Amino acid sequence: MSDKITLQEHPDGLLMPYVEGLLDPPVRTAVDTHLDTCTECAEKLKELERLATSLNRNRDAFCPEPWELFAFCEDPANPAKGIAEHVDQCPLCRADAAEFQARTREEPLPEKVRTAVEFHYPQGVGEQAADENRSGWLKDLFAPLFRVRAPLLGAAMAAILVAVIVYPTAKLEQTMGLSSLTWENGKAGLVPKSMSYDSRPRVAMLVMLRDFRQPLSQEEIDSLYRALKPTPEMQRSLDVLAPAVVKSAVGTDEFEPNDREGILERLDDDFDLARLLIVTLTGPRSRVVIENEVIEPKTKRTIAKGKVEAVSENGLTARLRDSALSLLKIHSGNLP
Amino acid sequence: MGTRKEDHDILLVKECLNGSQNAWTAFYNRYVGLVRSVVKRHPWFLQHEIEDVSQSVFVSLMPALKTYDDAYSLPRFVCMITERTCIQEYRRRKAARRDGATEPIDHHDISGQGLRKIASNGSSQEQQLAQTQQLDLLRRALRSLGPRCRELIRLRFYEELPYNNIGRILGGTDNTLTVQVRRCLDDLRGRYKLFARRTTGKHH
Numbered sequence: 096m097s098d099k100i101t102l103q104e105h106p107d108g109l110l111m112p113y114v115e116g117l118l119d120p121p122v123r124t125a126v127d128t129h130l131d132t133c134t135e136c137a138e139k140l141k142e143l144e145r146l147a148t149s150l151n152r153n154r155d156a157f158c159p160e161p162w163e164l165f166a167f168c169e170d171p172a173n174p175a176k177g178i179a180e181h182v183d184q185c186p187l188c189r190a191d192a193a194e195f196q197a198r199t200r201e202e203p204l205p206e207k208v209r210t211a212v213e214f215h216y217p218q219g220v221g222e223q224a225a226d227e228n229r230s231g232w233l234k235d236l237f238a239p240l241f242r243v244r245a246p247l248l249g250a251a252m253a254a255i256l257v258a259v260i261v262y263p264t265a266k267l268e269q270t271m272g273l274s275s276l277t278w279e280n281g282k283a284g285l286v287p288k289s290m291s292y293d294s295r296p297r298v299a300m301l302v303m304l305r306d307f308r309q310p311l312s313q314e315e316i317d318s319l320y321r322a323l324k325p326t327p328e329m330q331r332s333l334d335v336l337a338p339a340v341v342k343s344a345v346g347t348d349e350f351e352p353n354d355r356e357g358i359l360e361r362l363d364d365d366f367d368l369a370r371l372l373i374v375t376l377t378g379p380r381s382r383v384v385i386e387n388e389v390i391e392p393k394t395k396r397t398i399a400k401g402k403v404e405a406v407s408e409n410g411l412t413a414r415l416r417d418s419a420l421s422l423l424k425i426h427s428g429n430l431p
Numbered sequence: 432m433g434t435r436k437e438d439h440d441i442l443l444v445k446e447c448l449n450g451s452q453n454a455w456t457a458f459y460n461r462y463v464g465l466v467r468s469v470v471k472r473h474p475w476f477l478q479h480e481i482e483d484v485s486q487s488v489f490v491s492l493m494p495a496l497k498t499y500d501d502a503y504s505l506p507r508f509v510c511m512i513t514e515r516t517c518i519q520e521y522r523r524r525k526a527a528r529r530d531g532a533t534e535p536i537d538h539h540d541i542s543g544q545g546l547r548k549i550a551s552n553g554s555s556q557e558q559q560l561a562q563t564q565q566l567d568l569l570r571r572a573l574r575s576l577g578p579r580c581r582e583l584i585r586l587r588f589y590e591e592l593p594y595n596n597i598g599r600i601l602g603g604t605d606n607t608l609t610v611q612v613r614r615c616l617d618d619l620r621g622r623y624k625l626f627a628r629r630t631t632g633k634h635h
Contacts, residue, residue: 111613117594146616146623149569150588155472156569157589162506165465177585184590191468201460204452207483208459211490216450401442404449425438 100125105136114143157181158188168195269303269352269375272316273342278324278335295334296369298427299341299362300419303352307378322412323374323419333427336366356395363392370398370427374419380408387419389426398426440505447496459489462509469513474559475521488516521560568630572622580615587612 102125112118113126130137150156159167159178167178182188204212300323304311311319325335344365350358355373362368371392377384385403390396401422406414443461446454466488470481488509495512499505573581579601586597594605603611 108610108613111609111616115609117609142620143613143616146620147588149565150584153566153569154589155566156573157585158570160507160510160570160574161465161469161472162504162510164468165506166504191464194464194468197464201456204456204459205486207486208455208489209452211493212450212452212455215493401446402451421438421442425442 102126102129105129105133107136107139110136110140110143113140114147154185155187158185161191164188164191165195168192269305271345271350271352271358272302272304272311272319273346274313274317274320274338275342276317276320276338277340278337295332296427297334297336297366298370298372298423299336299366299368300372300374300423301341301358302374302376305375305377307376307380309380318412319376319415322416325420325423329420329424329427333423340366359390359392359395368392370423372419372423374415376411376415382406383408383411385411385415385418387422389422437501437504441501444496444499444505458492462506463489465506465509466513469510470517473517473521473563475524476517480520480524484517484520487520488513491516491519564630568623568626571626572619575622575626576615576619580611580618583608583612583615584619 100121106113106126106129109118109122109126113123118126130140158164159181163178164182167182182192203209302316302319302323320338325333329335341362344361345358350361359371362371369391371390373388373390375386375388377386382404383406385406387399387401389398389400391398399422401418403414403418443454443458447458463485466485467481470476470484470488476484492509492512499508503511573584576584582601583597586592586600587594592600594608597608598604601608
């Protein structure tokens with residue numbers, strides 16, 4: 096009996112197995128016979144062969160986009176996309192991922208890039224000298240992103256203390272400005288955290304003033320606190336101490352303005368703070384410099400810093416609110 | 432409200448646009464690995480050119496960053512500028528090589544960065560540019576497929592699994608999967624052609 100097969104129709108469903116070499120010999124022969132006389136099927140077959148060859152040769156086409164691999168290295172919690180499996184199988188992506196994850200130390204800008212920064216932003220050159228004495232806050236901000244991260248806080252909650260210190264005459268001395276302002280939910284007699292059912296992390300803000308030849312009035316200090324009032328969204332997740340509460344803790348002669356450690360310890364003891372934001376405003380009034388610093392009171396470690404220069408008196412409260420609250424929001428987002 | 436990383440990125444961009452050297456140092460250190468990985472995907476750059484091209488990307492980013500909005504993530508934006516810079520650098524270096532005396536070189540570098548073909552003389556570089564663009568089109572077409580098609584094609588052509596193994600993973604008989612792969616390839620071909628039409632002339 097003959098094994099010869101004759102196809103009555105276009106073997107559209109057989110073209111793929113043909114390309115992949117999966118047809119039994121008699122069937123393959125039948126398809127060959129058909130292809131000899133059917134240009135339409137022959138063309139379809141060529142297209143399938145081209146595409147299959149292209150897929151086989153261009154394995155890079157299956158690699159994730161570089162920014163996806165980068166994001167995966169920052170946060171490998173995306174098994175659904177299969178990137179983890181691909182990295183296991185792809186030596187090129189594995190090498191790239193290793194390079195992304197290996198960069199944990201800060202290197203200076205190369206000469207070419209540094210020169211370009213100075214060219215594009217000549218006004219920024221002057222900060223370099225001042226910045227040399229600061230800790231690498233931006234490094235601290237981003238370096239942990241490629242490492243296994245320990246929790247930012249332990250079980251303790253932190254609070255950011257805001258105190259405004261008015262500086263009357265002495266140059267470069269700091270004063271704390273305190274206010275009796277209470278926000279809507281301000282509590283005059285604060286319940287100790289250990290006895291509170293409020294599970295929100297506790298945060299306070301402290302404003303220091305330097306080099307204001309004409310001291311700020313109490314009304315002006317109060318307006319700074321009003322500017323720092325947290326948004327309702329923030330208050331849902333953070334217990335932000337009202338200025339009056341802060342004043343009750345540190346508004347005595349016990350503390351010198353520069354006694355930062357003492358202030359931190361008192362605030363942490365009294366309120367079990369998660370974060371302390373110190374906002375330092377340096378005069379003159381016409382060109383105020385706003386420096387924000389987020390501190391973890393328990394370790395006294397600076398988590399982040401930010402600086403806004405040359406703020407006019409008119410725009411001060413708006414810029415203060417924008418810069419301070421955004422930094423607070425960023426560095427309180429993951430508090431337990 | 433964005434994610435924490437998106438907030439970090441916005442803050443970093445702000446500080447960079449304020450001209451902070453510290454911010455640019457942090458920006459450079461954060462993204463130089465990503466930039467290098469994109470530059471290395473272009474086979475016409477010699478090994479010693481990768482660092483210089485990478486630095487050129489950051490120079491390009493300085494004016495470009497002013498146009499950044501959060502339509503894309505910052506890493507994706509950085510990659511877009513890197514791609515643009517790579518094309519510009521390719522044209523510039525091609526013109527420079529054309530004007531200089533060159534010996535045709537054409538060999539493979541199988542160093543730690545994986546298999547790469549080192550740039551050779553002008554005509555091969557054009558072919559490499561075309562191949563790179565085709566690869567990019569293929570990648571885009573693959574990614575635009577539905578999840579099942581993408582996974583089917585990946586299992587068949589990347590992992591090279593037989594149909595019975597694929598059937599165990601995704602379900603279905605050999606015949607069914609063969610038909611499905613065929614349909615997915617037809618879909619892929621259509622998308623490839625669509626993307627190719629959209630980008631015709633873009634890089635010329």
